[in-house]
Amino acid sequence: MKKFAVIGNPIQHSKSPEIHRAFAAQFDIDLSYERLQAEIDEFAPTATQFFASGSGANVTVPFKEAALRFADELSDCARVAGAVNTLSKQDGVITGDNTDGIGLVKDIRDNHAVSFRNKTVLIIGAGGAARGVLLPIAQEKPHSIYIVNRTPAKAQDVARAFLPHGSIYPLSFETLNAVTTPFDIIINATSASLSGEALNLSEKIFGQETLAYDMMYGKTPSTFMQFASQSGAVALDGLGMLVEQAAESFAIWHGVMPKTQEVIEKIRENL
Ligand code: NDP
Numbered sequence: 001m002k003k004f005a006v007i008g009n010p011i012q013h014s015k016s017p018e019i020h021r022a023f024a025a026q027f028d029i030d031l032s033y034e035r036l037q038a039e040i041d042e043f044a045p046t047a048t049q050f051f052a053s054g055s056g057a058n059v060t061v062p063f064k065e066a067a068l069r070f071a072d073e074l075s076d077c078a079r080v081a082g083a084v085n086t087l088s089k090q091d092g093v094i095t096g097d098n099t100d101g102i103g104l105v106k107d108i109r110d111n112h113a114v115s116f117r118n119k120t121v122l123i124i125g126a127g128g129a130a131r132g133v134l135l136p137i138a139q140e141k142p143h144s145i146y147i148v149n150r151t152p153a154k155a156q157d158v159a160r161a162f163l164p165h166g167s168i169y170p171l172s173f174e175t176l177n178a179v180t181t182p183f184d185i186i187i188n189a190t191s192a193s194l195s196g197e198a199l200n201l202s203e204k205i206f207g208q209e210t211l212a213y214d215m216m217y218g219k220t221p222s223t224f225m226q227f228a229s230q231s232g233a234v235a236l237d238g239l240g241m242l243v244e245q246a247a248e249s250f251a252i253w254h255g256v257m258p259k260t261q262e263v264i265e266k267i268r269e270n271l
Pocket residue numbers: 061100124125126127128129130149150151154189190191192193194197198199215216217238239241242243245
């Protein structure tokens with residue numbers, strides 16, 4: 001039986017074992033998939049020990065950059081994102097990939113039938129999750145992508161690094177809140193929702209045609225989702241992204257793409 005795990009700290013909250021076991025049941029694949037907590041400075045020894053017998057691992061907060069350094073080889077997506085959420089071992093070589101971005105794109109584009117093509121996209125946040133989604137979003141050929149971040153220098157660095165891949169521009173919150181035309185798609189890639197903090201946003205950036213997407217998910221709508229809905233936008237959470245990024249990891253490991261809809265519904269029922 002092949003061994004898989006999700007490595008993070010903390011890790012008890014992770015839904016990945018449930019998701020991967022549900023996918024495996026679709027194909028009668030026999031696997032083990034466990035939660036593995038690594039001490040903060042101990043990602044590499046924990047992963048080395050796991051891969052002595054393991055075939056693949058998902059990596060979550062705060063180890064996505066440590067996983068990038070740990071991998072022997074990287075996919076383009078992981079290299080550009082500077083972060084790895086999927087490690088696979090084949091013939092003794094460990095490859096690092098990043099499926100967060102394609103997971104987000106598939107949830108928005110396929111599950112919710114919202115195209116990125118020629119749209120104006122705003123990404124709030126410039127951390128690992130924002131970097132992970134930029135290349136797959138840019139590949140969908142939006143009109144432009146703007147990035148705003150609490151620490152403006154980080155938004156500028158990320159925009160500069162991504163410029164070869166599309167029209168990506170940094171914005172300050174002051175400039176953003178002077179904007180009077182709504183964006184088509186607004187993605188909250190900050191961790192502000194985790195603490196229920198409100199972002200400093202003007203309601204004018206949301207319109208009736210705006211999709212407001214919070215990467216965070218929970219039993220109830222986040223502060224960001226509530227503000228977006230009150231400002232007239234359609235608001236979604238990141239549960240679909242979570243399941244879709246897992247499906248991409250599953251396909252990398254097992255060579256088959258699982259169905260996601262029922263799994264999204266089942267995980268939502270148990271939030
Ligand atoms: P990081 O710690 O790398 O980045 C956090 C970002 O949030 C930074 O840009 C930071 O700004 C910003 N931020 C934090 N608090 C505030 C605040 N109070 N006001 C404004 N900005 C704030 O985290 P990640 O990028 O890894 O994760 C971000 C979110 O995405 C998390 O909620 C995570 O759960 C979610 N996520 C969801 C996934 C899914 O599958 N649904 C997958 C991956 C992530 P600054 O630079 O100024 O510190």
